[in-house]
Amino acid sequence: MPRIRKLLSRSSSASTVGLRRESPHTHNADVVQEDALRAQLADDPNNQLAFNALLELVVRNCADEGSENEDPLNALQDEASYAEKRTMSAWALAEEFSGHPKAWFPLTELARLSIDVDPDEAIRRLTAAIARDPHGEALAVAVKLLAETDRSHEAYNLAMGHWKSREHIPAAGVAVVRAALLSDKRMEAEAALTELLGHASAAEISEIDPELIDEVRGVHRS
Structure with a gap:
């Protein structure tokens, strides 16, 4: 800021x-x-x-x-x-x-611009963005932003606190699983993947993150 x-x-x-x-x-x-x-x-x-x-x-x-x-x-x-x-x-x-009551993307942009100088305020904005989006796209963007800025634990906490597997798009669940892996929480990643597979196909997941399923299951490709 x-x-x-x-x-x-x-x-x-x-x-x-x-x-x-x-x-x-x-x-x-x-x-x-x-x-x-x-x-x-x-x-x-x-x-x-x-x-x-x-x-x-x-x-x-x-x-x-x-x-x-x-x-x-x-x-x-x-x-x-x-x-x-x-x-x-x-x-x-x-x-x-961002003043629009349904605006979540502008809030994620403000978070992206402020994440390095005021991470607490950025996370507050991301949380507000997630609350405005019932489909989970804001959650996917927020988790990805935190993960890309080496804040994997914050990404995981945010993901697990707001993910609604039945209501959110597959990309949100993929972001949750990836955040768990980055936080070295393999059991949680496996559980999240199992839950995600109950609402999205393996093909849909692989289209978003091609390596995710194999990484969670410990499959090593030659």
Whole structure:
């Protein structure tokens, strides 16, 4: 959070980075596209394709606004500046759409952006996201994020505390089993896999995580 606040405070327009702003570089086509993407997200704030497309559009317009003063000799500085603009834009958009009562994806994005600087707050956001999603997609994303950031025990605790095998999509159960393996909880992984197989086929599981079943069962392929 301190890092994000620092990034936001370095630009006077940070508070409106998620909003469409008229500028010499904002083309009519961009305005129409941005309005269309915002309409999609207003209807479904968990539309990841629309969110990512809007993010690219906002970042591109932010980059265009500063293009008049670009120094071609400062390529590395420009690259760092672009990364900052992308981070600020992603944060602003995720925060904007997270206010929707059914929005879980924006919360996972906020968690992804803050996981390294404030892991407790990130986990709180992930927990809130899971509570908003009855299908388990948020759970799958949350567990995967924690596992990929070397927080396998937190991933396992979150998974076991919120997984509903009868209601959640197979990807959520796969994430639970994988989290158990990463936490060296083999018996729990076997139990979770058995429960998952009661609601999903082996083919469905293998399509999501090809090695999972064999790893749980201790099968070694030559």
